[in-house]
Amino acid sequence: DADEIAFVREGEGVLVLLRNGKRESFCVREGDVFVIPAGSIVYSANTHRSKWFRVVMLLNPVSTPGSFQEFSPIGFGGEQPQSFFSVFSDEVIRAAFNTRQREDVDRVFETKSRGEGQISEGSEEQIRELSRSCSRGGRGGGGGSGSEKEDIQPRSLTGEKPRYSNKHGRFHQITGDQCHHLRKLDMDVTLVNACRAR
The missing domain is CATH 2.60.120 (Jelly Rolls)
Known part of the structure; x- marks a missing residue:
């Protein structure tokens, strides 16, 4: 903002x-x-x-x-921003990403968030x-x-x-x-x- x-x-x-x-x-x-x-x-x-x-x-x-x-789409602990996807229901996330399991989406962003920040x-x-x-x-x-x-x-x-x-x-x-x-x-x-x- x-x-x-x-x-x-x-x-x-x-x-x-x-x-x-x-x-x-x-x-x-x-x-x-x-x-x-x-x-x-x-x-x-x-x-x-x-x-x-x-x-x-x-x-x-x-x-x-x-x-x-x-x-941020990627959530972190500490002072990093929480993922904005966390406000959406499982049904919305599954429909938006065309997947059966919300865990599939979480896993994609989880692998991106390893290491230093969003880089x-x-x-x-x-x-x-x-x-x-x-x-x-x-x-x-x-x-x-x-x-x-x-x-x-x-x-x-x-x-x-x-x-x-x-x-x-x-x-x-x-x-x-x-x-x-x-x-x-x-x-x-x-x-x-x-x-x-x-």
Whole structure:
């Protein structure tokens, strides 16, 4: 229940959003900024063989300022979110997943939840399939035209000429004029690379 503003700090990957009954895939790489609207189901994959895929996220709660809740299909103990499937009856779960036993569904998510959090290893074929339909856009050029897809299209923060630059560093910025969704959130995204004085 929060809008997410994300910055790819390192690496490259594919981001998949499920929202409004549609699936949208985006290729993202180091320096990109993108917005994930509240209520979206999102998953991502690292598409580089040897680099980490590191993403910095800022959450902007929609209904309760200063507080947000994460929902997950996989339930964990401790501070991890409980599975949202736990609220559905066995009959609904069996019908939704076309299975005779709810245990079959639980077993699938149980195997995914072993190890560290909700991170798992995908096969080369799965990564290739996710990447096949992803779009690359938002590199350079003007602002959003108001269409929903352009609102969340990744934009390169570091791929354009810095707003300010001198021997001491570079100042990159994406404003609401360049990204319609940031304007709706009344936010700008800024990255400063400063050199240390010698």
